[in-house]
Amino acid sequence: MNNKDFIAELAKASNLTAKEASEMSEGIVQILAEQLCNDSDVNIQSFGSFEVKKKNERVVVSPITRQRMLVPPKLTLSFKPNAAIKDKFK
Amino acid sequence: MNNKDFIAELAKASNLTAKEASEMSEGIVQILAEQLCNDSDVNIQSFGSFEVKKKNERVVVSPITRQRMLVPPKLTLSFKPNAAIKDKFK
Numbered sequence: 001m002n003n004k005d006f007i008a009e010l011a012k013a014s015n016l017t018a019k020e021a022s023e024m025s026e027g028i029v030q031i032l033a034e035q036l037c038n039d040s041d042v043n044i045q046s047f048g049s050f051e052v053k054k055k056n057e058r059v060v061v062s063p064i065t066r067q068r069m070l071v072p073p074k075l076t077l078s079f080k081p082n083a084a085i086k087d088k089f090k
Numbered sequence: 091m092n093n094k095d096f097i098a099e100l101a102k103a104s105n106l107t108a109k110e111a112s113e114m115s116e117g118i119v120q121i122l123a124e125q126l127c128n129d130s131d132v133n134i135q136s137f138g139s140f141e142v143k144k145k146n147e148r149v150v151v152s153p154i155t156r157q158r159m160l161v162p163p164k165l166t167l168s169f170k171p172n173a174a175i176k177d178k179f180k
Contacts, residue, residue, distance in 0.1 A: 001125050001130045001131065001132045001133065002133050003133055003134060003135040006121065006125075006132055006133070006134065009121050009125075010117065010118060010121055013117050013120070013121060014113075014114060014117050023104075024104060024114055025118075025134065025135070026135075026136075027100065027103045027104050028100060028115075028118070029134065029135075029136055029137045029175075030103070031096065031099050031100060031103060032137070033175060033178050035091050035096075035099075036178075036179070037178055037179065040091045041091065042091045042096055043091065043092050043093055043096070044093060044096065044115065044119065045093040045115070045116075045119075046116075046119055047119045047122070048167070050169075052179055074179075074180075075179040075180070076171070076176075076179070077138070077169075077171040077175060077176070077179060078169075079140075079167075079168075079169030081166070081167040085119075085123060085167060086166075086167070088123055088126075088127055089126070089127070089142055089164075089165040089166070089167060090164075090165070
């Protein structure tokens with residue numbers, strides 16, 4: 001399901017126009033992004049929690065050149081589903 | 091940030107009451123859950139995609155009893171952030 005279909009479903013379920021539903025969706029993404037940028041986890045009820053995790057720097061060896069390279073540390077967004085949503089996929 | 095604070099932020103950003111914002115959030119979670127239960131991925135613009143993945147069954151050996159046990163296959167919800175959101179955490 002692409003973003004357009006998702007917006008259409010959301011509009012239908014919430015009695016909104018497609019434009020309003022799209023704005024809601026963008027608003028939610030923006031709130032999530034802001035909070036996560038501020039190093040705060042975000043927990044959504046009966047769904048799960050989003051968290052920014054730091055991956056440490058590490059050394060990799062290229063199998064071809066045998067050269068050792070340092071991969072810099074990076075921040076990644078991770079999602080952990082909670083029990084309520086996990087139960088639905090049993 | 092817990093669910094209550096998230097709802098309060100969402101209400102403020104969208105000019106909704108806390109109750110309406112909570113209903114929106116629940117509606118979105120419900121749409122996601124329905125689609126994912128029907129084996130369909132969901133892609134949210136400038137955020138990422140949710141997908142149900144099947145983990146195969148596997149054999150584990152208990153280090154204490156040395157007993158071999160079969161872990162049954164299971165479905166898990168995974169999230170893959172897309173480029174737009176990854177860029178915010180650089």
